[in-house]
Amino acid sequence: MAAPELAAPVEDDPAPEGDVVARVGPRRVRGHWIGIPALGLALLALWQLAGPVFGVASTLIPPPLEVVAAFGELLTSPIFYRHLWVTVQEIVLAFVVGSAAAFLLGVAVVTSRVFEKTVMPYVVALQIVPKIALAPLFLIWLGYGIPSKAVFAGTIVFFPMLVNTVQGLKSLDPNHEEMLVSFGASKRAIFWHGRLPSAAPFVFAGLDIAAVFAITGAVVAEFIGAQAGLGYQLIQFNFQFFTAGTFAVIVLLSVLGWLLHMAVLLAERTVTFWRPAPRRGAAA
Amino acid sequence: MTGVRNGDRVDLPVPAGTAGESFSVRVSGVSKTFPALRSGAPVVALDTTNLQFEVGRFTSVVGPSGCGKTTLLRMIAGLERPTSGAVTVAGEAVRGPSARTAMVFQAANLLPWKTVRQNVLLAARLRGKVDDRLRERAARLLTTAGLGQFVDSLPHELSGGMQQRAAICRALLVQPEVLLMDEPFGALDAMTREQMGNELTRIWAQNRSTVVFVTHSIPEAVQLSDRVVVMSPRPGRVVGDLLVDLPRPRTPEVLESERARELHHRIRAHFTNLES
Ligand SMILES: Nc1ncnc2c1ncn2[C@@H]1O[C@H](COP(=O)(O)OP(=O)(O)OP(=O)(O)O)[C@@H](O)[C@H]1O
Ligand SMILES: [Mg+2]
Numbered sequence: 001m002a003a004p005e006l007a008a009p010v011e012d013d014p015a016p017e018g019d020v021v022a023r024v025g026p027r028r029v030r031g032h033w034i035g036i037p038a039l040g041l042a043l044l045a046l047w048q049l050a051g052p053v054f055g056v057a058s059t060l061i062p063p064p065l066e067v068v069a070a071f072g073e074l075l076t077s078p079i080f081y082r083h084l085w086v087t088v089q090e091i092v093l094a095f096v097v098g099s100a101a102a103f104l105l106g107v108a109v110v111t112s113r114v115f116e117k118t119v120m121p122y123v124v125a126l127q128i129v130p131k132i133a134l135a136p137l138f139l140i141w142l143g144y145g146i147p148s149k150a151v152f153a154g155t156i157v158f159f160p161m162l163v164n165t166v167q168g169l170k171s172l173d174p175n176h177e178e179m180l181v182s183f184g185a186s187k188r189a190i191f192w193h194g195r196l197p198s199a200a201p202f203v204f205a206g207l208d209i210a211a212v213f214a215i216t217g218a219v220v221a222e223f224i225g226a227q228a229g230l231g232y233q234l235i236q237f238n239f240q241f242f243t244a245g246t247f248a249v250i251v252l253l254s255v256l257g258w259l260l261h262m263a264v265l266l267a268e269r270t271v272t273f274w275r276p277a278p279r280r281g282a283a284a
Numbered sequence: 285m286t287g288v289r290n291g292d293r294v295d296l297p298v299p300a301g302t303a304g305e306s307f308s309v310r311v312s313g314v315s316k317t318f319p320a321l322r323s324g325a326p327v328v329a330l331d332t333t334n335l336q337f338e339v340g341r342f343t344s345v346v347g348p349s350g351c352g353k354t355t356l357l358r359m360i361a362g363l364e365r366p367t368s369g370a371v372t373v374a375g376e377a378v379r380g381p382s383a384r385t386a387m388v389f390q391a392a393n394l395l396p397w398k399t400v401r402q403n404v405l406l407a408a409r410l411r412g413k414v415d416d417r418l419r420e421r422a423a424r425l426l427t428t429a430g431l432g433q434f435v436d437s438l439p440h441e442l443s444g445g446m447q448q449r450a451a452i453c454r455a456l457l458v459q460p461e462v463l464l465m466d467e468p469f470g471a472l473d474a475m476t477r478e479q480m481g482n483e484l485t486r487i488w489a490q491n492r493s494t495v496v497f498v499t500h501s502i503p504e505a506v507q508l509s510d511r512v513v514v515m516s517p518r519p520g521r522v523v524g525d526l527l528v529d530l531p532r533p534r535t536p537e538v539l540e541s542e543r544a545r546e547l548h549h550r551i552r553a554h555f556t557n558l559e560s
Contacts, residue, residue, distance in 0.1 A: 178393075
């Protein structure tokens with residue numbers, strides 16, 4: 001229907017006014033700010049209509065308004081905050097302890113030959129073990145509470161962080177290293193003035209991965225065996241065919257992930273202020 | 285004493301005096317062969333070489349690419365061991381990086397995470413203590429080098445020439461007896477090059493350290509030096525050694541004089557002789 005009207009684009013006027021080249025920048029920015037919410041709203045509308053129009057059962061795909069309602073329900077239920085708090089603790093523990101341990105081991109590996117030769121082979125061997133297979137063991141060893149989830153998520157966080165740290169600490173430009181050596185820098189001075197700062201971008205890339213892995217790890221661990229937490233609640237909702245609730249929990253987990261990502265980004269910008277901005281205007 | 289003016293050296297370790305020594309750097313029977321890599325024969329980077337660098341002189345080393353100029357500097361700086369022979373600085377055998385020498389590399393090699401000021405102070409900090417006098421001297425040096433407004437900038441905010449000037453300030457701040465410079469202006473255009481050469485000689489004139497200056501450019505060698513050493517293509521040997529007896533400052537008139545032109549031709553002749 002209404003095909004002729006659709007032919008005329010309404011939202012983004014393409015009329016080139018004079019110098020097109022000069023307008024490329026601002027136009028792209030405008031498309032960015034209008035386009036993203038517009039597309040999002042369109043998809044939400046389509047999703048809301050999918051049920052009534054195409055007859056999709058709301059237990060399979062609940063319409064967004066139902067998800068919003070479920071979200072509201074969650075936020076007003078005290079038990080939900082207990083679940084949230086459990087999972088947040090697991091995530092933060094896994095993220096902080098897992099990445100800190102990986103960072104320290106990375107430093108040890110790079111600064112000590114002996115360490116690299118003796119410990120690293122075991123680390124590499126352990127890395128091959130599918131971590132998910134360890135989850136039931138952690139359950140036996142540490143019980144159904146927070147520790148088993150934090151430890152499991154922590155092991156998942158650990159390896160990418162370790163790899164990034166080692167790679168980063170080895171990324172010091174050999175010319176910069178030689179300059180430091182020529183001015184009489186000790187191994188320690190080379191580490192503080194050279195290796196550590198040169199590792200920062202790698203470490204933050206590792207932390208960004210670690211943030212996602214910590215959340216995934218905590219939720220998966222709760223799937224495997226738990227009595228509380230958002231992953232546990234998600235499974236509960238699923239069993240009860242309360243799909244809107246499941247969706248709400250997924251949205252919430254995504255928000256947690258986004259918050260952690262933003263925290264990492266903020267820390268990165270503060271610490272690696274010395275890096276040239278990649279492209280100004282586009283991201284900020 | 286060595287003739288090096290090191291009056292305000294107190295903030296850095298003072299090296300033992302070397303009374304009676306007129307050569308600051310001695311390169312005696314030094315050769316360097318790099319072991320063979322996958323591709324066959326070992327590389328003789330520098331053939332047996334004898335060279336002395338007099339105290340307080342500005343000596344340039346010119347030679348074609350790959351003749352071992354950088355290798356020679358690195359051995360004087362203690363960053364590389366000779367395969368045979370010995371290098372002494374102020375009468376002492378070189379065994380590693382020493383506080384007597386400072387190197388300006390082919391690239392500026394400023395640390396990207398430190399400001400210009402921090403970069404310049406770092407070298408001094410690695411060799412001794414940084415006090416207010418040193419800070420003040422760093423600020424003066426940077427101003428002289430035209431970087432007064434950029435002391436708190438990061439290296440990536442500077443042009444290549446500005447970065448190289450900061451690197452030179454870094455080496456000058458530690459007041460080395462011997463300043464080793466490896467094509468410091470290699471990446472710059474001819475005009476900037478000449479200008480920076482003038483600045484360098486002006487700063488050097490205040491504090492005549494021994495300078496070993498590697499370059500590809502014959503005009504640059506003539507502009508800056510008291511003496512020019514010419515090297516053959518690989519394996520590097522000394523094939524020419526001449527004094528540049530032009531008056532200082534090297535004004536455009538001096539550099540366009542008959543004598544300057546003659547020196548230029550004589551240096552060039554060493555290269556052309558080698559090709560035939
Ligand atoms: N670390 C090394 N390992 C193996 N070979 C090397 C090494 N450093 C230098 N060489 C070789 O030694 C020779 C001399 O190198 P060097 O860098 O001293 O030349 P150069 O005169 O400084 O040249 P350029 O003017 O191009 O900088 C070259 O053939 C180079 O391949
Ligand atoms: Mg070289």
